Every structure is written in structure tokens, then in C-alpha cells.
Amino acid sequence: MAETREFQVFRGDRSGGKMETYPVEVTPGMVVLDAMHRIQATAAPDMAVRWNCKAAKCGSCSAEVNGKPKLMCKTRLDALPADRPVEVRPLRTFPLIRDLVTDVSWNYEVNKKIPPFTPKPGAVWRWKQEDVDRVQEFRKCIECFLCQTVCHVLRDHQKQPVFNGPRFFVRLASLEMHPMDGLDRLEQIKEKSGLGYCNITKCCTEVCPEDIRITDNAIIPLKERVVDRFYDPIRVLFRKIFGSASLTKPE
């Protein structure tokens, strides 16, 4: 008594495409990625889908399921409304390659421009767990780029040239708050990464499959650090008078 559900999957490439309908026999506990595999094995062997671990650990199978950015391997069919077809589309923010696969190489370009971890001179490699709890949360990121695709600054306003997106604020936060990192990154964060374009509307946090509290724990603390340096009138004045070192890196 196998149940069948209808899937509408985007098929096509940069020159155009359309939604194709596939009936798929579903089994208990099935996720959207299982359904895509079944379509490949039966109806469309050449349907392009990017995936790897199928365990929500690698962040490859990002797509927009019923209009919401999701990891396909983590999206259960029984959590989707049964009365209409399941709609699967590629990530809208990135250039399409084919079917459900998009070109996410921009993210790798951005990462390259972020100065790497640079230990403080003479660092003593001892630190406590509480020093790195924050950083460890950021390092849970699996680079699925769901936060990037949902962020309206990238998605609707294409600010890619001036705005790095939530993924890289998480990355920058993991470096900026690392107890051993010796680089001053605030200029980069404000100017090159475009932190100011974020209006903290939290969609990145909503879609994060690793439950990283991107906005509250990464972006806003970075904004506050930027305020320290650039916007707090008293601190700015203080620095003008007593020299730049006094308030840049407290303690």
C-alpha cells in the first residue's frame, strides 16, 4: 500500500527551464533527497542534484523546498503539506548551473579575501573552554549557504560586490573572537565585508540547519564591536585625545 506523492522539480539550465512533475512512491521517514534519488534512478537519470553525506553534516544538498531554503537530506516528506505537490527549486540567489545545482563559487571567492587566522606573536596556547564556546558555535557551520541564499541583501538586492553575507560574518566572528587571533579585523568587517548592510532581520538564523544563532551571536556582537571603534562618539573622542591604542582592544 505504497503511497505516491507528486514532486515538481525545476529542470533546466541558464538558457531556461520549467517545472517537471514526477510521481514518487514514498516510504516512511523519507526525506526530499531520497525522493530526488528515486527520480534519478527511475525517471530522470540525468537530473542534476548536488549532495554528499546525506546526514546533514556536509551542507551540499541545499535547495528551495516549497519556497523555503532547506537541506534536502533533512526535510522530511511527512513535514510537508500532503495536499499539494512538493516543489523543489534550485537556490535562487546563486547562478544556475543545471536543474537543482547552482554555482556557489562566489562564496569561495569571498572566503579567500578574509585574512586567515593569524596567531598573536608570543601566543601561549592555553585557553579555557569558556573562551571558545562562542567560537565553537560559529565553527559548527557546514557551509550549506542557506543563510546566504535567504539573505535579502544578496537575494533581492544583489549586493554581492559590497556585502559578504551571513556565512562570512560567522566566519569573521570566529576569527575576531578567537582568543589567539592577533589581527585587527574591524576595518575589514565594516568596510570590505559590508556589515552595515545587514539589517538584522534574522532570516539567516531561521534557516540555519546547524542552529547557529547567526544574528544574535555573530552579527550583532560584530556590529557592537564596530560601534566601539567607529560610531561611539565618546570612545571616538577619547581615542582622538589619548591615542588610538587606548580603546581599540580593551585589556
Next chain:
Amino acid sequence: MWWLEPLAVALGLSAFGIYSFWAALQGDHYAWGPYLSPFYSPELFGNSSHALFGPPPSWWPAAFSMFGVELHIPFSPAFLILWAPLGFRGTCYYYRKAYYRSFFQNPTACAVGKPWKSYCGETAFPLILQNIHRYFLYVAIVFIAFLTYDGLKAFTREGPKDYVAGLGSVVLLLNAFFLAMYTFGCHSLRHLVGGHLDSFSDSASSCTRHKIWSGVTCLNERHMMWAWISLFWVGFSDVYVRLVSMGRIADLRIF
């Protein structure tokens, strides 16, 4: 159903905005015995016994003309202080999310298209001013002190030794509590008390700061909840004091 949340937020904020504006405009019925409406606290100048510096100042313009029309601005002690909570909530990281979404449609909801083409985030005037949130925080902390005082004072009747409790006493004390929960979960405070440090263990002071930071973090995780509870309660406190003061309801005496 993606529009449900922004709609609810818009209605909630609008309702509060309209009521508080109306209430501030009244300039009357904001105090009853030891009770003082939080919209009017601290009462710098005013006609109630709570006024810190006496009656309304003479320099308050009784009227002025604009476009040839004579306008009367009734004096209200609320006008002297409401800018502070308004500024604090207006630049609050949670409320920014709320109104950017529900009023500015920037974005209305996640992965939903929007009508605007141009966008500069918080990089330019006026939104760049959001960055002074911490200054409103400083003021808000002072207000917490006043409101706590009001809440405690609400438990006295004739003199400081004469303890009583009415429902209003509880309402006002709770108001101070809810506002404190909201204020002490502030993102800026979280940064100032310890979030700016890279290491929490390199000195005794940074260990202490870590403890404070953890406490603020704990409240911060429920910042949205406290924002709404305290918003509702501050309005409710005013309604309560107002109705009691107008004689519409009698304050329920607990002991």
C-alpha cells in the same frame, strides 16, 4: 501563511503606539496615591505628588502658531521623558527586526519577494544612527532605577513605614521587573559587560565579566519575549493606574 507574523507584529506595535501617544497626550490621571504610571516616570515636572522638581515649568509654551493656526500643546510630564524608552526600543536590535519586516517590508518574511529595489541597510543616514543604541541603554538603566523605586513605593500608603499592597502595587513592581528583564538582556549591554573581550579567562576581572556576560546572554536569548511582555505590561500598568485614578475601577486591596 508567511504574512501572519509581520501582520501580528504590525498590529501589536501600532496598537501600542496609538495608545501610548494618546495616554501621553492626556497629562492627567497618571497617578493615584502612591501609584505612578510608567509612561510618566520619572515625573520631572508635574502636578502630582511624584514630581521631582515641582509644578510644570513656566517655559513650557502654552501655545504657538503655525501656518496662522493657534496650536495648544497641553503640558504633559510624559513628553519630557518618553523619548528615552522610545529611543531605547526604537534602536533595539529586536524591534529593528520587527519593524524592518512588518512596516518597511525589508524583507516582509524570509525568501519572500519585496517591492523595493534600492537598499542601503544601516550604512547611511538616518538608519546609521541605530548605532547609538548603547546611549539609550545607559538612560534606560537609569529608568529601571526609577521604575523600581516606583514599584516599591507603591507598597506604601501614608508613610514609608506603612506597608500595604494593592493590585496596582503588584502591577507596578512587575512592570519594573519585566522592564529590567528586557533591559538587562540588551545586545549592547551584552557587548559592554564582556562581549567585547576575546578571552574570558586571562584575568580575574575577565572571569567575573564572563559570569555577568553569561547572565546577560541568558536573558538575551529571550529578548524578544521580554520585549513583548514588558511592552504589553507597561501599557497595562498605565491603563490600570489611569482607570483607578479616574475612579472607573477600585484598586484591589491585597493586605
Next chain:
Amino acid sequence: MPDKYETHDCDVLVIGAGGAGLRAAIESSAMGAKTALVCKSLLGKAHTVMAEGGIAAALANVDEEDDWRVHFHDTMAGGKMLNNWRMAELHAKEAPERVLELERWGAVFDRTRDGRILQRAFGGHRHKRLSHVGDRTGLEMIRTLQDKGVHQGIDVYMECTITRLLMDGGRVVGAFGYWRESGRFVVFRSKATVLATGGFGKAYPVTSNSWEYTGDGHGLAYRAGAELIDMEFVQFHPTGMVWPPGVKGLLVTEAVRGEGGILRNSKGERFMFKYLPEANRKDFAADEAEATRWVESVLADSKPDGRRPPELSTRDNVARAIYTEVKEGRGSPHGGAFLDISYQPADRVKKKLPSMYHQFLELADVDITKVPMEVGPTCHYAMGGVRVDADTCVTTVPGLFAAGEVAGGMHGSNRLGGNSLSDLIVFGCRAGRGAAESAKTASRPTGSLDRQIDEAAAEVNAPFGRTTGEHPYALHSELQEIMGSCVGIFRTESDLKEGIRRLEALGPKVRNVRVEGSRMYNPGWHLALDLGNLMVISEAIARSALARPESRGAHSRLDHPNYDPHFATVNNCVKQNDTGGMTVRETPLPKMSDELRKVYDEVEAMSLPAKA
């Protein structure tokens, strides 16, 4: 007919961008070699991200009495002495330095109270030895290496599959491949090439491995004339998910048992007591009461009281036990065993095993803090692989190096948990160094590579031209079915012969595989090309298994259930013969140096921690 292709020149070509490949590329690039790194997926998605438990390295941060000698001993004992002793020695000696180096590059490990890297206990390790980050250590490793690598000027070629190594006079001088995105061809010309392609779990129907694990490096090396050793040793992890069908095989970390997880059958019996090998029964709790005391001491964070529970036996043993229980009709509803951690406080389970908690809750509707999990064996790791020199990681083919899971010898007949991540960085580093050194003296090929490139292109294009032939997905299922039923956990001569016969029958079908569509991001085509490598390793596993009529480590022969002293001295070695067929022969195990033998015996004689 010649397709257009792009060419990239480099000194060192690294194939595979998991832990080993990245580490090799970093080392080679640091030595000044122009380094190209090619990977089938996006960078940072390699199978290393799946590693959960930790990196084994004798840092002695938690247990002070630990040092490289004990780690060396444990590794050799776990591999039933079939390991390449020199690799085990280098591994034990260098792992701590490699781990500390990760920290210098930005890795953020969990900490001890005094601020050093925290280490946890794992099966087969005498001391608490696994440096870790919760249960996502592999992700931490790969992200650290990735960020180090991209800022060091390594040229990364993502979503690019290598299908053939290019040879010049017996030396590997480059590789041919295609871009997965466009299907266009690409040629790398290199002076030295490092294989770091991982394993081949996709040969089995139930596996914890991702689609990438198709034995590419094994296949490439084999066809280039390299030797594969120990191919019969395939590790089945005892605890994979068994339900729902979509996640069958997904790993349930060993840490569940390390934290006190109890295995029971459908009758409620704690069956592992029955399956403890006589030889080391004395190391384990005698009854449930003692096992409970041990768990209570773990819960209380105090010194162990009593001996370990039987569930902490080695992976091969636990896998066989679960398999046997299910086969004899005492399995759980979905054909596994019950693994129970729900008797512990829910908060503790969520804190110690966060990803397991979420994995079961989200994918199987099972709250592991309330009810037991259902688990069964899943194909997990290839101990066997390309024969390499321990010091330089060079294979038996000049110009070709191998590191990580694709290389054989390090783990002998059974790998200890935590030893694979350390293997990646220790030998990744050595392979990178070896390749960069070798590239210094190598010269560009004298002859033209055109003929080889044309051949490779024709081979890759061929599936499109066919009008008959089966779809790759069907053939892959058939292959997996053969391997699962004939070359699985328990093996017999007749099953293995049947498996080989069926593989031989499958061969022509795979060579005639048919693909639809275009070359642009076509997964069907990609699978069709990967099938060739899977066929090579499947045959190698089956033939090697047949050639080892004994049971040792992960290799269990029902018809030969005991050790055979003869086979303690030999590795099975697979090589392509002159006619293109596969030859399996025994090669003598390198003899351990007297000095190391002494180290081993001394540690063996050391008393284990006090027991109640």
C-alpha cells in the same frame, strides 16, 4: 574525434581534498611546489566532515601515562599485528605534533580544565587519547585545513573527477579528468601525483559513506600498475541506523557506547557478554552489575570503578555479534539491535551526544533520551589500499603517492576509532613532502601524451554512444547486492566464489553501461564512470578474501573461524597482470625492528589500570 580540453601544469597534483589531500597540498605548497588540488565535490564537503569522535594522538593531556609507545602498541594490537609497523610507529610519534599544528592554524578543540586540548576514551585505546570537538571533529579538521590551504596559494579545482592517470615511461606524469559541471575535459600535467581519494563504501548496500566513496584512487592506482594490499579488510561499523530506509547505514557514533550505551536483543538480553573473545574477556566486566558500576563512574566523572562494559569490545566483534543476533531471529523490528542510552538523564545525553540526539529525532522520530535506538552494522572504512612506503608515501609506481584511507597498511586488519583522522594528517603531510621532494628532481615527460588523452576521452564519452546496455543506477544496485550478500561481514569460500562469478558476469554489463542526456552536470554519467573503479575494488576484495582462509580482525570466515599463524606473516597483494586480469599473491609482512618489538612487548606487559 579529439575533444578539446584545457591543460594545467603543476609540480604536485593532489587528487582528493579531504583531510589527507588538503594536508598533502599544504605541505607540498609550503615546500615551494606549485600545487593543484582536485576534488569531486565542493571544497570542504569531503567525507572527512563525517568523522565524529576525535583524532587519536598521545598528547597525554588527560592521562599522563600515555605516550607514543602505548599508542603504537594499541594500533598494532587493534590491527592484529598485520599493520605496517613503520607506519604505525611514524603515526604514533607524529600525531601529537600534527594535532598541535592544527591548533596553530586555528582549530578550536574542546579544552581540559587547565586549558589544554581535551581527550576522550575510545574502543581499543588504553588511555584517553582522542582530541575532539564535540561530535564534529572531522568538520573542524577539514575547515581548518581548507582555510590554511586556500590562503597558501594552492590552486583548487572543485567538482572535477579524475578518470585516468597519465603515464610516461612507467612514471605518473599527470591525470585526465572532466569537470562535473560542464562535462568538459581537463588534463593536469604534474611531476608528482598524490592520491587522497578515500575509500569505497559505495560498493556495499548499507554504508556510512557518501556517494564519493567509489574507490577512485584504488582504481586509478591499480590501472597504473600499483599494488593494492589488505583489500579483504573492510571495516563494518557495528552501529549504523537501520530505519527509516532512506538513512539505513547512517553512522551512530561509537561515543554512544563510550558513554554507556547498552546493546540488547528483542528478548531484552544484553547479548554482548556472550560474544567477548576468550582472549580478552578478562578486560571486560563479568556481569551487568560490574558494567553498571563502570557506567556510574563515567556518569560521576570519577575514576573507573570496575571493568568496561562488553559493548566496548572492538568494532569487528560488536558488528559480528549484532549480525548474528539478527540472523538468529532476535533482531529488532527493523532488523537491528537495540542500543539504549535512554536510562541516563536526558540532559546529559543531549550534551554529550548532540548530533545523535538530533539525527534520531529529526530523521527517525526517535527520542533517544526516552527509547532505545535500533542499530545494525554498516560498511564504514577500508583498511586495505595502495601499498606505500611508510616514510615518503610513494607507491610502487614512480611519481605516484598515496595517503589516507586510499593507502593500505597502516591499520592492519582492523582500525581503531580515532586513528583515521590522525592517519590523514600524519601521512597527508608525509605524502605532500614526499611528492614535493620527488617533483624537484622530476622532469616533464619527453613523449607526447596525446594518445593516452584521446583514449581516456573516448572511454569517458563512450556511454553516451550506446543504444543498448543498462542504466548505471541498476548496475550499481546489482553490484551492491552482490557485495552485500557474498562479500559481507561473514564470508565463506562458496559465497566468495559465487560473488566472484557474479562480478565476472557483471563486468561486461558495466563496460556496456548506457547513459542518457548531455555531459552537463549529469549524475547518471558520473555514476557510470565511477562504476569502473567500484568493479576493480569489489573484485579485489572478493579475491583477497578468498585468499585468506582464516579469520582476523575485520575479515571473518565462517569456514575458517580461527587465526592461522601463516597468515600472520603475509599481506595479500592485488596487482593488474600483463593481460589485464587481476592477480592476488601473498607478500611477506615487513619484519618489525627489534627495538620496536621490545617497545611493543614492554607495553603489553605493563599492567592495565587497576580493576575492581
